Amino acid sequence: MTLTATAPTDLLTVEPIGPFHGARVLGVELARADDDTIAAVRAALTAHKVLFFPAQALDPDSQVRLGRRLGELTPSHPVVRGVDEEHPEIYALDAADNGFGDTWHTDVTFVRRPPLGSILRAVQLPPVGGDTSWADAEAAYASLSAPVRALADQLTAVHDGNREWGYHLAQRGGNRWDDGEYTRLTPVEHPVVRVHPETGRRSLFVNPGFTSHIAGVSEAESRGLLDAFYAHLTKPEHIVRHRWSPGDVAMWDNRSTLHYAARDYGDFRRIMHRVTLRGDEPVGPATIS
Numbered sequence: 001m002t003l004t005a006t007a008p009t010d011l012l013t014v015e016p017i018g019p020f021h022g023a024r025v026l027g028v029e030l031a032r033a034d035d036d037t038i039a040a041v042r043a044a045l046t047a048h049k050v051l052f053f054p055a056q057a058l059d060p061d062s063q064v065r066l067g068r069r070l071g072e073l074t075p076s077h078p079v080v081r082g083v084d085e086e087h088p089e090i091y092a093l094d095a096a097d098n099g100f101g102d103t104w105h106t107d108v109t110f111v112r113r114p115p116l117g118s119i120l121r122a123v124q125l126p127p128v129g130g131d132t133s134w135a136d137a138e139a140a141y142a143s144l145s146a147p148v149r150a151l152a153d154q155l156t157a158v159h160d161g162n163r164e165w166g167y168h169l170a171q172r173g174g175n176r177w178d179d180g181e182y183t184r185l186t187p188v189e190h191p192v193v194r195v196h197p198e199t200g201r202r203s204l205f206v207n208p209g210f211t212s213h214i215a216g217v218s219e220a221e222s223r224g225l226l227d228a229f230y231a232h233l234t235k236p237e238h239i240v241r242h243r244w245s246p247g248d249v250a251m252w253d254n255r256s257t258l259h260y261a262a263r264d265y266g267d268f269r270r271i272m273h274r275v276t277l278r279g280d281e282p283v284g285p286a287t288i289s
């Protein structure tokens with residue numbers, strides 16, 4: 001199936017790779033794209049949730065420039081400084097420095113305003129392995145039974161970055177993020193069902209990386225509900241998997257997806273560079289209706 005993106009239609013070719021989310025975008029050179037093409041990419045990002053651009057020629061400077069054309073960039077990460085002095089916006093995941101994303105997560109949900117999305121570039125790849133998968137949290141919400149959707153709509157969850165990042169923060173210190181210096185991580189609450197600010201679609205907004213518990217229920221209830229939600233989010237029907245090639249760039253909507261980078265390449269080195277688009281405070285159905 002080949003679909004073309006929303007108007008103007010002749011600027012890029014968008015080929016869906018899954019029934020709900022994920023698309024390969026052809027005919028675009030991200031480092032040189034004109035403004036109309038960038039606008040079409042931005043529209044395709046919301047529509048398809050994760051986009052793959054093969055054979056790009058981005059470097060750190062042009063990756064940052066591209067990010068600024070698609071939105072507002074955050075600093076690298078709340079507790080990890082940029083890759084170098086010249087690129088405080090680039091978050092490097094380097095296997096040689098314990099940079100792995102091998103837990104299902106949505107990026108940085110442990111702050112009040114989690115990122116809108118990210119642009120990830122493969123810098124160095126193992127010969128095989130290190131694929132990244134994305135789960136569609138909107139498709140997952142939509143395929144829950146009506147009574148469970150109604151229950152989820154009423155819930156709030158606590159997101160806490162300490163388990164994943166507390167040690168790093170204690171050892172290496174924090175960073176600046178959009179709402180100040182991060183010297184410690186204070187847990188935040190977000191609705192369990194998030195209403196997408198652009199489309200109005202609902203998604204299941206909890207993730208094993210950062211959600212510590214559901215607020216206002218017993219510990220056993222929280223555990224049972226989260227386990228059921230995670231099992232549902234990560235069903236094969238809700239996932240697309242990307243096998244990286246040199247030059248690939250992936251872009252995802254962090255408001256409607258989770259991702260997981262397979263750690264299956266032994267001692268080979270894998271380096272990825274990410275820039276991150278500033279997001280807004282998640283809103284639940286209770287606030288909307």
Ligand SMILES: O=C(O)CCC(=O)C(=O)O
Nearest residue numbers: 093101120132261272274
């Ligand atoms: O290494 C990857 O493929 C993804 C890592 C990750 O979680 C991220 O870039 O946010």
Ligand SMILES: [Fe+2]
Nearest residue numbers: 101106107259
């Ligand atoms: Fe991530």
